[in-house]
Amino acid sequence: MAGASMKDIKLRIKSVESTMQITKAMELVASSKLRRAKERQERSRPYFEGLKKTLVDIESATTDFSSPYQKKREVRKQCLIVIAGDRGLAGGYNSNVFKAVTGLLRQDTPVCVIPVGKRAVDFFTRKGIEILTTEFAEAASISIADCFTISNLITKGYLAGQFDEVSIVFTRFVSMLTQTPACEKLLPLEAQKTESEDDTVRPLVLYEPSPEVVYDAIVPNYISGMIYGAMCESVASELGARRTAMDAASKNAAEMIDDLSLRYNRARQGAITQEITEIVAGAEH
Amino acid sequence: MSTFHLRISTPDGLEFEGEVERVRVRMIDGDVCLMANHEDYVSAVGAGEASVVTADGKVRNAACIGGMLAMIHNEANLIATTFEWADEIDIERAQRAKQVAEARIAAAKSDKQELMLAQAKLQRALVRINVKH
Numbered sequence: 001m002a003g004a005s006m007k008d009i010k011l012r013i014k015s016v017e018s019t020m021q022i023t024k025a026m027e028l029v030a031s032s033k034l035r036r037a038k039e040r041q042e043r044s045r046p047y048f049e050g051l052k053k054t055l056v057d058i059e060s061a062t063t064d065f066s067s068p069y070q071k072k073r074e075v076r077k078q079c080l081i082v083i084a085g086d087r088g089l090a091g092g093y094n095s096n097v098f099k100a101v102t103g104l105l106r107q108d109t110p111v112c113v114i115p116v117g118k119r120a121v122d123f124f125t126r127k128g129i130e131i132l133t134t135e136f137a138e139a140a141s142i143s144i145a146d147c148f149t150i151s152n153l154i155t156k157g158y159l160a161g162q163f164d165e166v167s168i169v170f171t172r173f174v175s176m177l178t179q180t181p182a183c184e185k186l187l188p189l190e191a192q193k194t195e196s197e198d199d200t201v202r203p204l205v206l207y208e209p210s211p212e213v214v215y216d217a218i219v220p221n222y223i224s225g226m227i228y229g230a231m232c233e234s235v236a237s238e239l240g241a242r243r244t245a246m247d248a249a250s251k252n253a254a255e256m257i258d259d260l261s262l263r264y265n266r267a268r269q270g271a272i273t274q275e276i277t278e279i280v281a282g283a284e285h
Numbered sequence: 286m287s288t289f290h291l292r293i294s295t296p297d298g299l300e301f302e303g304e305v306e307r308v309r310v311r312m313i314d315g316d317v318c319l320m321a322n323h324e325d326y327v328s329a330v331g332a333g334e335a336s337v338v339t340a341d342g343k344v345r346n347a348a349c350i351g352g353m354l355a356m357i358h359n360e361a362n363l364i365a366t367t368f369e370w371a372d373e374i375d376i377e378r379a380q381r382a383k384q385v386a387e388a389r390i391a392a393a394k395s396d397k398q399e400l401m402l403a404q405a406k407l408q409r410a411l412v413r414i415n416v417k418h
Contacts, residue, residue, distance in 0.1 A: 043298040047352075050294060050364040054327060054353060144296040148351075148366065149402060156401070205325040205357070209314050217313055217329030218353055221366055228296065 006271065009264040013257055020253035026089070027246035034239040041232035044144070048225030051218055059191065062211045068159055069189050069219045079132070079154060079163040080104065080113045081186075081227065083170045083234040084120035086139050091245035093171065093179065093238050094119045100181035101169055105129075112163065114150060116142060116231070132157075139238075142231055144224070151224030158187050170230035171237035177244060179237035184230070186223055287321040288340045293363045295352075300368050304340040308361060310354050311335065319356050326356040330365060332408055334416045346371040348416040350409055367409070374417045383410035 059065055084097045097120075105111060112130040115121045117139030124131055132153070136146060154166050166187040171179050207214050286306050293301040309318040311333025319326070335349035351366030386407035393399040 044296040046294045046299065047296045047364055050355075050362060051353065054355060054364075058327075152402075152405070153398070205327055208312070208317075208326065208328040213313070214327060214329045214353070221352055225296070 006264065006267045009260055009267060013260045013264065016253050016256050016260065020250055020257070023246045023249040023253065027243050027250060030239045030243040030246065034236055034243065037232060037236045037239060041229065041236070044225070044228060044232075048222065048229065051222045051225060055189075055215065055218060055222060057205070058207065058211045058215045061205060065211065065215075067189075067212060067215050067219070069155070069187060069216065070191060072188050073164045075109055075164045077163040077165075078107075078109050078111045079157065079166045080111060081150065081154070081166070081168040081230075082113055082115050082120045082124070083139060083168070083231060084115070084117040084123070085238045086118040086137075088119070089245060090238050090242040093241035094123075096179075096181045097169060097171060098123050100183060104167075104169070104183060114153070116150075139231075139235065142235075144228055147224040147228040147231060148221075150227055151220050154187065155220045155223060168227060168230050170234040171241075173233045173236045173240060176240055179241055184226070186226060189219065289319075289321040289323075289356075289359050289361060291337065291361045291363065293365060293368055295365050295368045300365075300370075301337070305361075306338040306340060306342070308338070308354075308363065309336045310349055310363065312354065317354070319354070319361055322359055323356050325358070327353065329353050330363075332412050334412070335363075335365075335368070346416055348374060348413045350412060369413065369416075371416050374413050376414065376417050379410045379413040379417070382406060383414065386410055 080101065082097065082101055084094050088094065101123075110130075112132050113120075113124050114132045114136065115124050115134070116136045118137050120139075121131070121134050121137050136142060136150065157163060158166060165185065167183055167185050169181065169183050172182045173179055288304040288306050291301065291303065291305045291308055292299070307318055307320045309316060311331045313329045313331040316333070317328065330349060330352045332350040333348075335347045337345050337347070339345065347368055347370045349363075349365050349368050352364045355362045355364070386403050389403035390400060390407065393403055
């Protein structure tokens with residue numbers, strides 16, 4: 001009997017060991033991917049900051065400026081872009097995003113969504129919420145070009161009146177250990193003008209064909225920049241969450257192995273003692 | 286000839302930085318060529334060929350799509366969504382993209398959104414092919 005349980009414990013140790021190998025490997029993969037994700041975001045920064053600066057310049061240089069992207073309308077329909085992961089095993093990463101979304105959904109206005117990531121697609125299909133497109137079901141392979149496609153989709157839809165407000169739900173990368181879900185409004189654009197700057201002398205800039213046309217042409221690019229930034233942060237958060245989760249899993253596995261080895265040794269000792277007792281008992285008779 | 290500083294940035298990083306004689310870009314309302322000491326100027330980039338003449342007189346062509354071009358205080362900033370030098374364009378990929386886009390347009394028919402996306406893809410592929418030739 002003792003032998004059977006010894007074998008059981010040995011098998012269990014082996015299986016925990018192989019699980020630990022996997023979680024360790026996943027942790028390492030997540031850390032190296034995380035570094036790359038951060039670098040990617042850094043590289044795109046000058047591009048989007050340049051665009052943002054121009055938008056602010058146009059707004060403040062033009063009196064009685066107006067753009068269809070800025071005009072606030074009564075919100076009859078909302079559009080949400082929700083970024084989640086493709087896979088689980090990332091701690092509370094996915095469920096935190098969905099919890100944030102559920103909080104937003106309680107309002108009465110009808111909603112349509114553009115889910116990014118397989119988990120997000122599954123979640124909204126299950127909930128029966130209108131999905132605009134499932135083309136972006138793989139969050140890990142989303143490129144800048146995809147962000148431009150999403151941006152074109154929502155800016156065109158917004159101008160056509162398909163929806164009156166567009167927000168993006170993503171996960172902010174606070175630190176290696178903390179990632180919090182966040183919601184940011186993309187459209188209508190907030191006025192960026194700050195009153196205190198009015199005194200400074202601005203260079204007279206020639207906007208061709210007109211400030212409004214330039215502004216409206218740049219907005220989709222700027223929005224795709226915001227989407228890309230959110231995407232990069234979400235991917236980094238997912239990897240960070242996975243790294244932490246896998247680190248905890250590896251630690252748990254190590255603890256379990258220690259515990260099981262102790263039990264294994266006890267069982268072995270028990271078996272030996274029993275055998276000796278039997279032999280001695282046999283010799284006495 | 287007098288030169289000015291040009292910087293070309295894309296979402297993938299800095300594509301070019303240096304002194305140039307002139308730069309020509311296809312804007313949303315036609316080609317524009319900037320030379321040194323141009324007045325302060327900002328406009329949005331369309332889709333087409335861009336050409337840069339560097340300080341040593343060399344001409345480099347590129348496919349340039351979307352974004353904006355700004356010239357402030359004799360410093361030019363080309364912020365392009367797509368910017369690929371002619372020698373970096375993968376012509377086979379562009380040809381393939383063109384075929385795929387054409388097939389999608391044929392299949393889209395009444396689906397406006399699909400048609401719009403496919404047309405944009407086709408335009409990008411055509412710009413690349415034109416610049417390469």
